[in-house]
Amino acid sequence: MLSATGIVAGYRRGRPVLDGVDLGVAPGEVVGLAGPSGCGKSTLARVVSLLHRPWAGRVSVDGTVVTRFRHAAPASLRTRVGVVFQQPRLSVDPRFTLRAVVAEPLLAAGADRATAAETVAELADRVGLTGELLSRRPHEVSDGQLQRACLARALAPRPGYLVCDEMTAMLDASTTAALVRVVLDHVRDTGAGVLAISHDESLLAVWADRVSRLGGAGRPGAGGGQQEPPMTRGTQSA
């Protein structure tokens, strides 16, 4: 279980963006997260991806309580939670080829080059990237092609949990459908849990088992799967 309990987090002292938020994602479950712009969805995504230290509350990954975040988080925990952000160009090194982007977590985990190359080829096939595209650099590919590489990179360590923060917001319908399919195949094949953040309620209806809401302004009854009541600041839960 990827679990966050009583999360208080923000950027400016005394002005929490999240104020007592609970979230749980079970293995094999796709949880949608909706809510008005600015309510803190991306902040919560960064907290559960171990990229942002909360001021209070507890994050745990399969029972292990996280005490260190960002670069200080142990690699064994960081690789348990993969993340894909909305804007692929902000999340890759522009000097890397797409092949190097996808290989990076494998090499960082100590894989030898031959094994990493084999895994990259398999992942590229899964996300629909040709060998020729893998040889290009970010400025030589489209947003959709780059996002495919970012998803492959996130899947490379076979994460037990995947956080997709508006992963498809910049993509056309067919690329969106293809990437959602890749994520759902990963869930089916590995039993991973997914946190899917999207403004697109109809998309969440398609791929989430249940949809949770953050912030008091959410409309009740929208979204897909099993619905949960809208939440208010101070009693937020997801």
Ligand SMILES: Nc1ncnc2c1ncn2[C@@H]1O[C@H](COP(=O)(O)OP(=O)(O)OP(=O)(O)O)[C@@H](O)[C@H]1O
């Ligand atoms: N790095 C940062 N520094 C300071 N404030 C930030 C930072 N990131 C986000 N914020 C602020 O925190 C609040 C929540 O932002 P966040 O991106 O988590 O919301 P969101 O629900 O994901 O919004 P959206 O749906 O528009 O992407 C906003 O008021 C935002 O301005």
